[in-house]
Amino acid sequence: MSPAAMAVARGLALAALLVLCPAAARQARRPNVVLILTDDQDVCLGGMTPLKKTNALIAQMGITFLNAYVPSALCCPSRASILTGKYPHNHHVVNNTLEGNCSSKSWQKIQEPYTFPALLKTMCGYQTFFAGKYLNEYGAEDAGGVGHVPPGWSFWYALANMSLDFLEYKSNFEPFFMMISTPAPHSPWTAAPQYKKSFQNVSAPRNSNFNIHGKNKHWLIRQAKTPMTNSSIQFLDDAYRRRWQTLLSVDDLIEKLVKKLEFHGELDNTYIFYTSDNGFHTGQFSLPIDKRQLYEFDIKVPLLVRGPGIKPNQTNKMLVANIDLGPTILDIAGYDLNKTQMDGMSLLPLLRGDKNVTWRSDFLVEYQGEGYNGSDPTCPGLGPGVTHCFPDCVCEDSYNNTYACVRTLSTSWDLQYCEFDDREVFVEVYNLTADPHQINNIAKTIDQEILEKMNYRLMMLQSCSGATCRTPGVFDPGYRFDPRLMFSNHGVQARRFSAQSL
Numbered sequence: 001m002s003p004a005a006m007a008v009a010r011g012l013a014l015a016a017l018l019v020l021c022p023a024a025a026r027q028a029r030r031p032n033v034v035l036i037l038t039d040d041q042d043v044c045l046g047g048m049t050p051l052k053k054t055n056a057l058i059a060q061m062g063i064t065f066l067n068a069y070v071p072s073a074l075c076c077p078s079r080a081s082i083l084t085g086k087y088p089h090n091h092h093v094v095n096n097t098l099e100g101n102c103s104s105k106s107w108q109k110i111q112e113p114y115t116f117p118a119l120l121k122t123m124c125g126y127q128t129f130f131a132g133k134y135l136n137e138y139g140a141e142d143a144g145g146v147g148h149v150p151p152g153w154s155f156w157y158a159l160a161n162m163s164l165d166f167l168e169y170k171s172n173f174e175p176f177f178m179m180i181s182t183p184a185p186h187s188p189w190t191a192a193p194q195y196k197k198s199f200q201n202v203s204a205p206r207n208s209n210f211n212i213h214g215k216n217k218h219w220l221i222r223q224a225k226t227p228m229t230n231s232s233i234q235f236l237d238d239a240y241r242r243r244w245q246t247l248l249s250v251d252d253l254i255e256k257l258v259k260k261l262e263f264h265g266e267l268d269n270t271y272i273f274y275t276s277d278n279g280f281h282t283g284q285f286s287l288p289i290d291k292r293q294l295y296e297f298d299i300k301v302p303l304l305v306r307g308p309g310i311k312p313n314q315t316n317k318m319l320v321a322n323i324d325l326g327p328t329i330l331d332i333a334g335y336d337l338n339k340t341q342m343d344g345m346s347l348l349p350l351l352r353g354d355k356n357v358t359w360r361s362d363f364l365v366e367y368q369g370e371g372y373n374g375s376d377p378t379c380p381g382l383g384p385g386v387t388h389c390f391p392d393c394v395c396e397d398s399y400n401n402t403y404a405c406v407r408t409l410s411t412s413w414d415l416q417y418c419e420f421d422d423r424e425v426f427v428e429v430y431n432l433t434a435d436p437h438q439i440n441n442i443a444k445t446i447d448q449e450i451l452e453k454m455n456y457r458l459m460m461l462q463s464c465s466g467a468t469c470r471t472p473g474v475f476d477p478g479y480r481f482d483p484r485l486m487f488s489n490h491g492v493q494a495r496r497f498s499a500q501s502l
């Protein structure tokens with residue numbers, strides 16, 4: 001293209017932006033955004049502790065969300081929620097396999113063009129860069145959680161180098177969006193050589209739900225043996241320590257990235273988000289290691305943000321979810337959110353510290369259990385339908401670990417209501433004000449009226465789409481029971497993999 005043609009093209013592109021992303025197009029320098037997404041990093045069990053530099057460079061320079069969640073505690077459905085800003089029942093990625101729409105052709109055709117990075121690029125003229133793990137590789141984890149042979153520690157440098165190189169060759173005329181998706185602290189926990197000896201004295205926390213039998217819980221939790229075997233405990237302690245070791249490399253990456261942004265004069269004009277795709281457990285309710293459960297340790301994640309207009313050293317207790325990241329980043333870019341079908345809400349008013357922001361008091365958790373139609377050869381006694389079983393036949397998932405929950409959090413309520421799509425139509429309810437470790441299932445003793453309201457609200461959320469996902473919750477003054485919203489577009493469907501079909 002000749003310089004004149006390039007100038008014309010740039011003019012046309014800018015004209016398009018003024019229409020599509022008007023708010024930001026008016027700004028002299030549109031902000032950049034970096035999203036760092038770790039894999040399986042919990043926040044409830046000390047997952048942020050090893051990240052001292054990240055804490056200083058992001059948390060202390062910005063805001064820490066103390067109640068950040070994912071609707072589905074499994075990599076592919078969770079990542080799909082981040083990219084689309086939607087609940088699983090609206091993006092249709094139900095598990096980590098192609099049949100479950102993970103990277104499937106229909107995902108590529110129906111959802112991917114409307115993900116927030118795609119909109120940033122096509123509508124707002126952002127340069128977009130991606131490094132790390134996207135939506136692939138799944139389903140290969142074997143039962144013990146010990147994955148395939150890793151690319152090894154050098155990947156860290158490659159990842160760091162690639163991301164840092166991008167900052168050298170990017171254009172200075174358009175803002176950029178960078179997504180860095182680290183494989184840490186996912187198995188196989190291969191630490192960089194300099195960190196192989198770190199945290200020698202660290203073991204998994206023995207908190208009050210560690211190695212106890214979840215006797216009032218659903219089938220999958222009841223099958224776990226208590227106390228755990230010594231070898232399981234040794235395995236999970238080792239996993240815990242090695243997860244921390246790999247996080248030290250993430251910490252180094254964050255430091256290099258922030259320094260590089262500063263060197264290029266971009267730091268003050270860049271939002272940096274740090275989060276994880278799901279939490280993790282190590283011995284809770286006697287399940288050795290994994291995610292996939294409805295409890296806080298699996299659905300709660302770290303979320304730190306720094307950037308222009310965000311005051312340092314803040315914490316925020318609002319109930320936020322990973323479906324909010326897409327709307328937030330598009331809002332930063334000036335894109336009109338009313339043009340999207342996203343279920344989440346922009347966090348920008350919270351980031352800016354706006355007064356009197358009306359916020360949600362509940363969100364939906366939905367998960368379709370994985371399980372193989374065939375007996376696990378190591379645990380024939382458990383029958384078909386389970387997966388991720390340990391040598392002592394404690395299994396981390398099953399097809400009937402299929403559930404949906406309303407998680408409510410407001411000034412006076414801290415509750416979780418869950419229904420299972422299993423043979424017992426099992427219900428679990430927790431009052432987290434009294435019982436933060438979710439030890440006592442109060443489904444049988446809670447006030448019937450509250451139970452009924454939560455059940456209706458769950459059905460509404462399982463059928464919601466866009467704005468109807470953001471309606472007031474059961475305990476909000478504006479709550480309205482609307483049966484029309486209940487059965488339109490029902491959420492996660494259990495595969496009819498019932499006793500008869502087995």
Ligand SMILES: *[C@@H]1O[C@H](CO)[C@@H](O)[C@H](O)[C@H]1NC(C)=O
Binds near residue numbers: 060061312313
């Ligand atoms: C944030 O808080 C920490 C710990 O209190 C303090 O050391 C640091 O100087 C504060 N940072 C800013 C930017 O205020």
Ligand SMILES: *[C@@H]1O[C@H](CO)[C@@H](O)[C@H](O)[C@H]1NC(C)=O
Binds near residue numbers: 093106
């Ligand atoms: C996969 O996505 C397509 C298109 O959104 C949908 O029709 C299909 O039901 C989904 N599959 C599953 C298993 O949810």
Ligand SMILES: *[C@@H]1O[C@H](CO)[C@@H](O)[C@H](O)[C@H]1NC(C)=O
Binds near residue numbers: 157161164256
């Ligand atoms: C880039 O990678 C090489 C090894 O491949 C490593 O020695 C070097 O320190 C890395 N540079 C940065 C900036 O991470």
Ligand SMILES: *[C@@H]1O[C@H](CO)[C@@H](O)[C@H](O)[C@H]1NC(C)=O
Binds near residue numbers: 201202203
């Ligand atoms: C591990 O050792 C370090 C340094 O000796 C010490 O500061 C820390 O408290 C120890 N942690 C535990 C869990 O014992």
Ligand SMILES: *[C@@H]1O[C@H](CO)[C@@H](O)[C@H](O)[C@H]1NC(C)=O
Binds near residue numbers: 230
């Ligand atoms: C398991 O560990 C406990 C505590 O360390 C010990 O008392 C017990 O003997 C061990 N059991 C076996 C079978 O090794």
Ligand SMILES: *[C@@H]1O[C@H](CO)[C@@H](O)[C@H](O)[C@H]1NC(C)=O
Binds near residue numbers: 336337338
């Ligand atoms: C988006 O829709 C809401 C509700 O209808 C409206 O209040 C708001 O002004 C709209 N925003 C824009 C940028 O049009």
Ligand SMILES: *[C@@H]1O[C@H](CO)[C@@H](O)[C@H](O)[C@H]1NC(C)=O
Binds near residue numbers: 356358
């Ligand atoms: C706060 O918001 C509510 C509802 O949006 C409104 O009625 C009230 O006047 C606002 N208060 C202030 C101080 O702005």
Ligand SMILES: *[C@@H]1O[C@H](CO)[C@@H](O)[C@H](O)[C@H]1NC(C)=O
Binds near residue numbers: 370372
């Ligand atoms: C993933 O979901 C699809 C669609 O429901 C199902 O056919 C498949 O068996 C599931 N995979 C596993 C491992 O559960």
Ligand SMILES: *[C@@H]1O[C@H](CO)[C@@H](O)[C@H](O)[C@H]1NC(C)=O
Binds near residue numbers: 383386422423
């Ligand atoms: C769940 O599935 C397992 C494995 O097939 C079965 O043994 C168990 O009875 C089922 N439980 C319920 C409540 O459906």
Ligand SMILES: *[C@@H]1O[C@H](CO)[C@@H](O)[C@H](O)[C@H]1NC(C)=O
Binds near residue numbers: 431433434446450
């Ligand atoms: C939850 O626990 C708190 C503190 O014990 C109590 O005040 C409240 O009534 C409980 N709520 C429900 C719904 O049980």
Ligand SMILES: *[C@@H]1O[C@H](CO)[C@@H](O)[C@H](O)[C@H]1NC(C)=O
Binds near residue numbers: 373495496
């Ligand atoms: C499970 O396998 C049996 C026997 O191979 C088959 O008849 C049944 O249809 C399968 N069920 C599902 C849900 O795939």
